[in-house]
Amino acid sequence: xxxxxxxxxxxxxxxxxxxxxxxxxxxxxxxxxxxxxxxxxxxxxxxxxxxxxxxxxxxxxxxxxxxxxxxxxxxxxxxxxxxxxxxxxxxxxxxxxxxxxxxxxxxxxxxxxxxxxxxxxxxxxxxxxxxxxxxxxxxxxxxxxxxxxxxxxxxxxxxxxxxxxxxxxxxxxxxxxxxxxxxxxxxxxxxxxxxxxxxxxxxxxxxxxxxxxxxxxxxxxxxxxxxxxxxxxxxxxxxxxxxxxxxxxxxxxxxxxxxxxxxxxxxxxxxxxxxxxxxxxxxxxxxxxxxxxxxxxxxxxxxxxxxxxxxxxxxxxxxxxxxxx
Numbered sequence: 001x002x003x004x005x006x007x008x009x010x011x012x013x014x015x016x017x018x019x020x021x022x023x024x025x026x027x028x029x030x031x032x033x034x035x036x037x038x039x040x041x042x043x044x045x046x047x048x049x050x051x052x053x054x055x056x057x058x059x060x061x062x063x064x065x066x067x068x069x070x071x072x073x074x075x076x077x078x079x080x081x082x083x084x085x086x087x088x089x090x091x092x093x094x095x096x097x098x099x100x101x102x103x104x105x106x107x108x109x110x111x112x113x114x115x116x117x118x119x120x121x122x123x124x125x126x127x128x129x130x131x132x133x134x135x136x137x138x139x140x141x142x143x144x145x146x147x148x149x150x151x152x153x154x155x156x157x158x159x160x161x162x163x164x165x166x167x168x169x170x171x172x173x174x175x176x177x178x179x180x181x182x183x184x185x186x187x188x189x190x191x192x193x194x195x196x197x198x199x200x201x202x203x204x205x206x207x208x209x210x211x212x213x214x215x216x217x218x219x220x221x222x223x224x225x226x227x228x229x230x231x232x233x234x235x236x237x238x239x240x241x242x243x244x245x246x247x248x249x250x251x252x253x254x255x256x257x258x259x260x261x262x263x264x265x266x267x268x269x270x271x272x273x274x275x276x277x278x279x280x281x282x283x284x285x286x287x288x289x290x291x292x293x294x295x296x297x298x299x300x301x302x303x304x305x306x307x308x309x310x311x312x313x314x315x316x317x318x319x320x321x322x323x324x325x
Contacts, residue, residue: 163321164236165189169243170254172200175304176274180243182311183272186324189241194258197226207248218248225254227261234262239270239320242287246275246301251283256290265293270318274304 165187169180177193184191204213217223242259244251251273269291271284284299297318302311315324 163238165239165241165322166192166231166234166237167241167243168192168194168231168258169241170194170245170252170258171243172205172245172252176243176245178304179272179274179302179306179311180241182306182308183241183243183315183324186308186312186315187322190237192231194254195228196254197228214247214252217253218250220253223253224257224260225252227254227257231262237267239268239322240264241270241272243272243274244283246273246278246280246283249278249281249283251287255287259287259290263293264291268295268297268320270297270320271299273299273301275301 167180167184167187167189169176169191171177171180171193180191183189200213203209206212207215209215217225242255244255251271269288271280271287273280273283279301280299284296288294288296300314302314312324315322
């Protein structure tokens with residue numbers, strides 16, 4: 001650096017000497033200034049240049065110190081904010097220092113050759129030069145797909161539901177009642193007694209009397225004796241057993257009241273009767289005419305004293321999807 005300053009000073013002194021010689025040769029009228037004055041002027045000029053060079057040197061040192069401080073601050077911020085990572089570059093501070101040093105030299109040379117009004121420092125911003133590079137490592141979340149059902153998995157077959165069975169009966173002398181109870185027990189079925197609003201007395205059941213209640217009802221095809229109560233949710237049943245005694249070769253008229261009170265569509269109706277000697281005959285067919293959409297099976301006559309085994313054998317022989325035990 002001093003060598004450069006010395007060379008600049010020598011060039012300036014030679015230029016001043018040549019200028020003085022040219023002035024003396026061309027214009028004789030102009031008196032040559034005393035040597036001592038020239039020497040003093042040169043000395044003053046040299047001092048002025050030396051002061052400016054010193055100022056430039058101070059500026060360069062200040063710039064270098066500022067750059068060094070910025071670099072150290074950048075390294076401190078990077079070490080405190082950036083976690084240790086093998087993928088983070090470590091050469092950024094060195095490049096900043098080298099860039100700052102080159103800028104300082106460029107500034108010093110520019111200051112020595114031309115005297116700027118105010119020196120400017122071209123120091124890179126610590127935030128820009130020392131910004132850590134983002135890590136390329138990224139964490140990914142693996143979502144497991146739900147297991148797909150294999151074609152070899154066993155197919156679950158819905159359980160077969162047993163048909164819902166109701167045993168409905170009318171019994172004036174409790175004979176039919178006993179058979180109905182045995183049917184219900186064998187099938188574990190619900191049971192419902194068809195009860196008249198006005199109970200039948202012994203006199204009402206005297207079939208020898210033309211004036212008895214039973215005789216009058218059976219002689220009138222449109223008679224419909226009233227029933228007390230009703231079946232809860234008849235719709236739930238699939239099979240309905242209908243039991244009754246035989247009166248004058250027919251089912252009592254109260255059975256017509258019963259079958260006409262409900263919708264038997266889609267249901268299977270199994271009629272049975274109890275009698276000392278009469279068969280079902282046309283009684284079941286006449287009842288079927290009072291319903292629509294029902295599947296009526298052929299009826300049968302059961303003795304009031306029929307055993308449980310006889311009842312079970314008859315039920316299992318009907319061909320229905322039920323099993324009596």
